[in-house]
Amino acid sequence: MEGGYRDDKFVGGTDNPDFYNFYHWAQIDIFVYFSHHLVTIPPLMWIETAHKNGVKVLGTFITEWDHGANNCLTMFGSVQSSIHFAKKLAEIALTYNFDGWLINIENVLTVDGVENIQVFLQYLTQEMKESNLHSSIIWYDAVTNEGKLEWQDSVTDLNSCFFRCCDGIFLNYTWKDWKLELTLELCIDKPLDVFVGIDVFARGCIGKFECHISTKKITDYGFSVALFATAWCYEQTKPDFPSFIKHNNRFWNLLQPTCSPKPLSLTQDEKYVTEFNFGFGKKAYRYGFLLSLKSWFNLSKQDVPFINFINDDNLSTSINDVQAFESSTCLQVDFLEGTSHDNLICLDMSRRKGGEMILVCKSLNDSKLKDLKMLVTEKNGIQHSLYQEQNMFIGGNHWRRITFPLNDALNIKWIGLKFEKKRQIVLLGQLSC
Template identity: 35%
Template sequence: MSSTTEPFINDEDNEQLYSVEKRQKLDISENMNDVSIPSYSTECCPVKSLEDLYTVISNPPHWANQIVQRSTRKTTVLQNVLSDCHSKETDFLCKPRLDASLIPKTLVCHDYKGGYLEDRHLTEVSKGSLYSFYNWSHVDIFVYFSHHFVTIPPLCWINAAHRNGVKILGTLITEFKEGEKICNEIFRDIPMMQNFARHLAKIVEIFKLDGWLLNIENPMQNTVILKNFVGYLTECIHQANNEALVIWYDSVTEDGKLKWQNELNEKNVCFFEQCDGIFLNYVWTEENLKNSIKIAGQRSMDIFVGIDIFGRNTFGGGQFNTYKAAEVIRRHSLSMAIFAPGWTHESIVESEKGNLSLMEQFLNKDSAFWNSLWPYLYTYPVTNFFETFFFRGVDVNRFNLFNQQQQLSKIVHPKYSYLIPKYSEIPTLERKCHCLRLEYRENGASCLINKLGLGSDTLIHKLFICDISADGRLLVYVVKKNDPPGIMKLRILTCLSNGSHHVIYLNENMKSSLILNSSISEINPQLHESDVVTSLKEQYSDIIDNSNITAYMFYVKPCHILEIGAILVEGDAVCLEAFGIKTA
């Protein structure tokens, strides 16, 4: 992608940037990936040629059978605001939910050191402190990107996205002289083009992908066939999966020139009209966005406005200034394409780390980055019962996206805000409450729930936004550290079949007299020596050192669980290490 380019003055400048700056970036990727390409059957690999494409289709790797179907998300979302991490118990109102089809989307484009690193393996890797993406409930689309001809996302990324209901796209890219050569071949005539498109559609079918990002970054001789290709591929993909997407990257113009427009206009709208969306290059201005909206009309939310997180000529400067671009994009109700968020890991240098490990520094920096975007994201509710100790797919000893677990619906605040450059000048960070704060342990992250500086009012700290269908006996449990020694109770908001709301309070300490009426039910915990607690201690034996488990068993009428929160009854803080809710 052309994230290193400046706005163009003439075609000579265009060609110079095309041939030099982008070549430098690709050289880096090639150095990382081209040492050796293993067999498709033993590792996840890119497709580097047409011959490779035909080979994969005729003899798919066995691991394709391990790909899970994308789970179905609810059709509603919540709009994030800076103050939605807690509320006074007396002021609590159930937050309205929005129709997900009527809000702009968020796309994350993975571009980490060329791709196909430890994530190419089919099982856990005994190497820790690597990059992971885990904020799935706040994004709609995930693109796995590399500079190889056809990028088929690795198994671990496909399954992680699908388990969270996120669409995952592969990437078709052609660039430089080699890209021109292959384009001349696949677009030489209509039959060849259609055959190639059908092969890409077959890849989607085999690997259960949700579509393609099309990235043609070389001059084109025959754009008539290219336009037909975009439309024909989109049609083929939709026939197989009507929820799949084909997104065009803003690169080649209608006359075949490689000239990034940074907006939707008369030079690239022909491609937009043939597919499901356009991913704008990063060197845009607010005026470019206004121009794009005029051209798109009712399809303005199909415009994915690019932000290069490394900050290469991107609006606002990227990095911890990414919020500036996000604010402008959302102000115009446009969708957002976040390119290379792995910057939070890739940019860490020894001088930044201080006494922190690489893993702790990454989690801190990553939490700060995504928190800074919080008001410009939406939250999809959790729809299934779950158990989690908040494993993010990586710790100091291993990389394992296959076992990535449910995270809090709220992105936890960074613990070490002083390590974030110009923290006090980032309004979306500095003004955001830290009542849910990142805590670190070697096998991952946990959350400190605290009310320091929040006054004496009873507060509900919102942990999970849900839409879980429930009926019958449930088991809910909490694992928290003994230090700090706070006491909390859980608050579960439900909506009954008749539409009325009912609140369930789960007490940490036994009460002799419980409230049970149409508005509220109170539940006491299981005894510590019960079989349920004993079983949970075995399940969490790796993390319960200096921790305790509280479990609850109770019945519910047919309902939807809407929110799960925590109330600090005694003390100023508790450290939440694990949580579970399931049928019993």
């Protein structure tokens, strides 16, 4: 995003609540921090937040154009130097606790360079696996086995030698159907290791709010998806942060059919609490009482599960940064009369038996929320209504603590809400179970 290393580079965050924010972790498996520096180490807040959500984080090693070709002459001039630099990259990843590298060589190579980069890839992949079994080294498709700068947009005999040396290949964005068919023929045994590129800015491909068209085609072939520059949603709306949040939610909702959310899996003994902290704010609250008017941004403070944001004529889901129960944000859901949000929060509770769900919430309609029901949907699609066991005030500013008992037999994947009567605007400040 804008070259990288901006407000997100500071370990303790900044006072800019309107910086680019990412919270759709459940829809991705790997996050690559990209910049045009030779070695890009992901900032701490990205590493911590991704790992909290079960997502691998990769740094970027990149060489480009004439100066990149000169760097490659130095680094990959011999087998010994290639092994040396591979070892250094593995040490960097281990030191900073991230999970691998995107290797992006975008310049011509010598014959020796082609051979030595394969040694480099093999050694780096091996070294990373020794310290992190789940690590990934991914090669970007730009140069050929002849050392030419020629993007293939597919796996071919000209780039497969690099692919064989590491964990995956990231194909360039200007692919066509016939190139995907060719790739499938050559990679029928490991299609998920092929990451087919989509430039969200739509440079040479179908992108922007039509990225879901490209992801559908890619996943129909059985390949993985590589979305490049998803901060497009931010860059096109800046400095209008509320518009960014709206566009960002729309973008990721459109991707749900092909990039479906992975629910956070809860164990029987694990206590789960979310305060719907999205990693930014303009105020700070404690138990509903205002503590501070200081603005802040820090992704590592996020504690949100996967939330299904919907905006239509009957239902609206949004981030509220004006009120909160804890921290600085809460989740706002606007219901019309008799409507429900069936798939609001994605949590895998299949390993949980019994207990209770506790929701801290408040109504902007001056209601005691007596007609609020919690909906839970099992993995098999069967839906159940949970009725209130307790409803009481907690903290300040009219927040209420509502308890819903859980049945031992439920195999929950989705949590939702429903109102039987009048229109409601409800703020969710905390969910625990």
